[in-house]
Amino acid sequence: MGGMETENRNEVNESRKRELVCIRCPIGCMITVTQQGDGTLGITGNSCGRGAEYAEKELTNPTRIVTSTIRLRNGKQAVVPVKTAADIPKGKIAECMDAIRDAELEAPVRIGDVALADVAGTGVDIVVTKNVEADMGA
């Protein structure tokens, strides 16, 4: 499936080949991307331009929105959901999660509040995705 990858970074001229399932629409084309030694991409298996675009991005700069939760002090719930305000490079997800794990917020919090600025040096903020009131009984 999409995770299969044959690559050899030591030999610069070796071509890289990757198979992915396109997720731009429900058809789910199996796309094969071959990267030549000179960096050009050969894309086959896609049935539309969006597939080619998806494959190229997945190979050159795969990004994801990361969603998680941050501990919340004095809130009506123990944690508050958050997300990266934009997609971040896939390779930065682990570092982003480390930062989220160490963070703590104080209730009340509102949707859009910046919980962490410029997470993991990505230039992207972590923002709150739920309004949580302070727990008066706490």
Add this chain to the structure above:
Amino acid sequence: MKKKAEIVIVGGGPAGLAAAAAAEEAGVKSEDILIIERDGELGGILNQCIHNGFGLHTFKEELTGPEYAERYAEKVRQAGIPYLLQTMAVDIRAEGRDGNDAGKIKYVTAMNKNDGLFTVEAQAVILAMGCRERPRGALNIPGYRPAGIYSAGTAQRYVNIEGRMPGKEAVILGSGDIGLIMARRMTLEGAKVKLVAELMPYSGGLKRNIVQCLDDYGIPLKLSHTVVGIHGKERVEGVTIAEVDGNRKPIAGTEEYISCDTLLLSCGLLPENELSAGLGVALNPVTSGPVVNESLETNVEGVFACGNVLHVHDLVDYVSEEAGNAGRNAAEYVLGTGKREAASAAIGIRPGPGVRYTVPSLLRLGHMQEEQVIRFRVSDVYRDAALAVYFDDIPVMKVNKKVMAPGEMEQIKLKKRKLEEYPELEQIRIAVERAVPPKA
């Protein structure tokens, strides 16, 4: 405690909120609507669905579940529609105060901490109770009952709302969307998800979830596999998985022991229709949801259904759209503005080969909009097939589909104009067939 409302909506999740907002927009005074919600806040299951991907159709942007819920909850609050939280509807009845309006008045009995047990009288009721997960007891997995077995949704609530991890090493049975989402969530929180086992030869989840939740993290998906044993007495210590044959029976000799302390179950959702059944609402045995007509009205006059209580959806955008229709139709019912043409015979909509069910399953031309969306699921994975529509035995429409899968809801649109050409029509049938060959 207010004892009367024009429309009572049971459930304050995405369906109930969209239905309430639409009913108000259609002219029902906000104070004549009442939402009954058993949880402590509006939004239903979306509150724990913290991942993104909601609202692509409705808002043309990718929201997380809580953000999507807040947009509708805010609409309801802005409109001043009353709602009761931590309030459980326990019974719905349709009765008449005298012979003439028999069955026209509904009594919704509910309870909460402040008001105790009380009954609200209503003209219309919108069923929006959502669904529940299929529990371990319904799966017939042998073994003790150790700690560490959760439905995927329960685990999701623990992690995303209560901030607690259910375990460190997990196996997930079932590849429904919640299971896939939880595979990623547990992994991000530091747990090791060893594999997802799926009984069927295809996944029940959305393709994008398989790619972004499993493939991204190298979590194996074992199709045609199931859990045949759970080990451990106090706490789960491991599970035995095995491959299954075409009849979904485990194949001897394929058993494999996987050590883990947690088993998550993502084995399907069941519409929660105890209240509907008690009211005498006819249920479809395939969906476990009410049988409804084009107005999303059940066999009990003035009782409407929408969202996952009607049939399980994979996209909340479709829930909101459907619930909006239910809200508008309920509004027309209580305001008497609907074009309720007398003696409009109902045309039956029947699933043909390859189609499991349809919503709606009855269509009254006199009540139909210019276009009617019929939603359904197919029963297998089909490649290069077509959806065919028959009016009685006359083929009227055929649409080629590159891929169809049970995990993704399908729809076709019927035009009123087209139906009017067949005045004797009794039954519409939708079936999966071989694709139309391309014209030479």
